Amino acid sequence: MxxxxxxxxxxxxxxxxxxxxxxxxxxxxxxxxxxxxxxxxxxxxxxxxxxxxxxxxxxxxxxxxxxxxxxxxxxxxxxxxKDWMADVLAALKPVRAGRFLVHGAHDRHRVAPNDLSIEIEAGQAFGTGHHGTTAGCLTMIERLWLRRQPQNALDLGTGSAVLAIGLAKLARIPVLATDIDPIAVRVASANVRSNGMSQMVSTSVSDGFRSRAIRERAPFDLIVANILAGPLISLARDFRRHLEPGGDVILSGILTHQRAAVLAAFRAQGMVHRRTLTREEWVTLHLSR
Structure with a gap:
């Protein structure tokens, strides 16, 4: 029909x-x-x-x-x-971000022995890794890991849990993945299981930093948040409160013209800017306390 x-x-x-x-x-x-x-x-x-x-x-x-x-x-x-899902799957080629390869089940054969595979199916929404901000965060996570080894991480606004899964596979550390949307959390939980990361990644519904799961796990030495510039600015103080001294944050969902405003909000909380990564019109920021 x-x-x-x-x-x-x-x-x-x-x-x-x-x-x-x-x-x-x-x-x-x-x-x-x-x-x-x-x-x-x-x-x-x-x-x-x-x-x-x-x-x-x-x-x-x-x-x-x-x-x-x-x-x-x-x-x-x-x-x-027509078969729209077939078209979607054909268009969603694997995404390379350093050692990470984000792909669907139909592209498992493309995973090389040293790749960190993150398998996310098309249609599971909330981020398949094909957006520049997701790839930017994965690249920044790997660069940070080469110099620092966080032990307790939070993926705030996790969506499909791409970043939490990637971080857990790379660092082999516990990661808490939260989102304000219960549907996103259900999708994230399913993705965590299908990627074999249930022992390392836990998921929870949370409105910003307001949840029992975050209170029990804080302070974190790494917080990753790929959301939007407005919420990042309004939550800057909460990032600092839930971050260990010397800890790091990786932020994205930020358009290039929003970079200065986000940096100003976090610098006002005593954060130090370490690096900016730009992909098309989006930027990913690394700051530390």
Whole structure:
């Protein structure tokens, strides 16, 4: 049956509310949903729902009611009938970041004997390693490890747990991986198990640093956070409070024009900038206390 993408745009609060409503409305149908940020400065997001539609049919009114928006705000894009997952898998080539190789199960044969393999399936969302910020963090983790050997690490905003898995495989140390989104934590936990890292990586839901798991494990000598510049700036003080003296932080999710603001926030907390790694329009920062 042909599939149609229905979409609309709005400010963050409205988009997130509508996305949650659509999740409930189409849970039984299993319709794929997506939410992406189109304009960071104005906080404009686009929400999409991929629905099966009978020939000649239109589910715009139904979706508008489910999302709680006016029907005229809903756009429609008819998609060709094809195997989208096959296309996704073909496009997602393995990503090399130093010794790390982020790949799907379909590319296991590409893993060399000395590679640190991180297997993440397409469709498991929250970061497959193909974003420049993830590769930047993995590269920075390996560079840091060559000079310093952390013993207790936190991956804040872990998403799919790519960074936590990579760090545990490289350093063979315990890593706590947290995220504000319970769905992300479930995905992260599954990825940790499938990569054989359950003995080293533990996962937990946490709103920033506010969780029992973080309180029990702090202070950390390495905190990695690949989130967004705004949350990083607002959490700068909490990073310092949960970091051992002499400890390190690796930060990403930062656009090049946001670098100065993030550095200023962390320098105000007594952090020292060690290195910046740039990939396209994104930067990864290494600072220490």
């Amino acid at each position: 042909p599939q149609t993408r229905y979409f609309f745009r709005g400010e963050r609060a409205e988009a997130e509310r509508a996305y949650a409503s659509l999740e409930r409305a189409y849970e039984d149908e299993g319709a794929p949903l997506a939410i992406i940020e189109l304009d960071e400065a104005r906080a404009i997001f686009e929400v999409s729902a991929y629905l099966d539609v009978e020939e000649g049919g239109d589910r715009t009114p139904e979706l508008a009611v489910a999302a709680g928006i006016a029907p005229e705000r809903v756009g429609r894009e008819d998609l060709p009938d």
